Amino acid sequence: MSSLPQILRDQLAATPAGRLPFAQVMELALYHPEHGYYGAGPRKLGRQGDFFTSVSVGPLFGKLLAMRALQEWQALGEPEDFTIIEQGAHDGQLAEDVLSALEGRKLRYLIVEPNPRYREAQAKRLGDRVQWVESLAALQTGPKHGFFLCNELPDAFPVHLVRWCGERWRELYLEEDGPEAFRLVTGDFSCAELAVEAKHLPRDLEPGHTLEINLAMLAWIRDLAHAAFRGAIFIADYGLDAEEFYADSRAEGTLRRYKQHRMDGNVLEDLGECDLTTHINFTRLIEEAERHGLKKMEYDLQGRVLGRMAMPWLKSLEGQSLDAATMRQFQSLTHPAFMGRSFRCLMLKKAAP
Incomplete structure (x- = not known):
């Protein structure tokens, strides 16, 4: 059976220029059905995996999102078709945490998941408490009311790499560097959309400045805007404002590889x-x-957003102290030294399209 490097070499050999846009490489490295990092099925998270997420900290993250979903349901007049919609559900742990925290309210739960191996893992955990659709396109016909959530989703979309050459931006492509290695080389843009997006990039940078253009993220938010539901969209991820994103201190871009809780920039190794x-x-x-018609409701560091989200719950405790496990989870999610500063949350208001 072919390895992923061999699949890449075969695809490189099949292209007239012998090179591939990095977005195509990243797509294969992450989502190839047999050899992609995510393609073969859910990965282990937490201490036994390659990285931690807010979900792997414990069920508190799901509890806070369940509380926020209930607020949205009530604000919409408690419609019967109100649906919590999750994309990037991994093994279904966040869905289980949210559903467990709904306190008996039988709100609908829908997972957007194209990979049958992930659907199988999610069904094993969640049973008939959820339903599935394969893509956001299915949401164009319903539900009419909803709360969409995702945790660490757009950061894993395949990106194009571009580099400032002193006079213009150019795209980075993968090509072979001998029989056992690959390298990145510059070339003209691979598509018109990328060329248009590059016009918005700064031009007062030092030659060699490299960054990512996430066309897939822009297409994704447009698809969400066209979905039939009205309600809210919650996005939690690690990211930056534009000024930070383009800063000289990030002249090598933000693309990184993670393996066994170690991060580095060797993105062409162990694909x-x-x-x-x-x-x-x-x-x-x-x-x-x-x-595309969505309205920003809230955007801030995760610690601040989750802290505000937790206030009604904390007040309801009426002086009771949190148990040690819940306190550790709250600190991990909100403290600036942990996930509170490294992640950001965006809440968008969505009217009917």
Whole structure:
């Protein structure tokens, strides 16, 4: 059976120029059905995996999102078809945490999941408590009311790499560097959309400045805007504002690989065996969202957003102290030294399309 490097070499040999846009490489490295990091099925998270997420900290993250979903349901007049919609549900742990925290309220739960191996893992955990659709396109016909959530989703979308050459931006492509290695080389843009997006990039940078353009993220938020539901959209991820994203201190870009809780920039090594991820440009995401009718409700560091989200619950405790496990989870999610500063949350208001 072919390995992922061999699949890449075969595809390189089949292209007239002998090179591939990095977005195509990242797509294969993460989502190839047999050799991609995520393609073969859910990965282990937490201490036994390659990285931690807010979900792997414990069920508190799901409890807070359940409380926020109930608020949205009530604000909409408690419609019967109100549906919590999750994309990027991994093994279904967040869905289980949210559903467990709904306190008997039987709200509908829908997972957007194209990979049958993930659906199988999610069904094993969740049974008949959820339903599935394969893509956001299915949401164009319903439900009419909803709360959409995702945790660490856009950062794993395949990105194009571009580099400032002193006079113009150029795209980075993968090509072979001998029989056992690959390298990145510059070339003209691979598509018209990328050329248009590059016009919005700064031009006062030092030659060699490299960054990512996440066309998939922009297409994704447009698809969400066209979904039939009205309600709210919650996005939690690690990312930056545009000024931070383009800063000289990030002249090598934000693309990184994660393996066994170690992060580095060797993104062409062990392709398919490690996670590839980028910080998302929240400024650009919000611009595109608002251009398609979504309204920014809240955008802040995760610690602040979750802290505000937790206030009604904390007040309801009436002086009772949190148990040690819940306190550790709350600190991990909100403290600036942990996930509170490294992650950001964006809440968007969505009217009917």
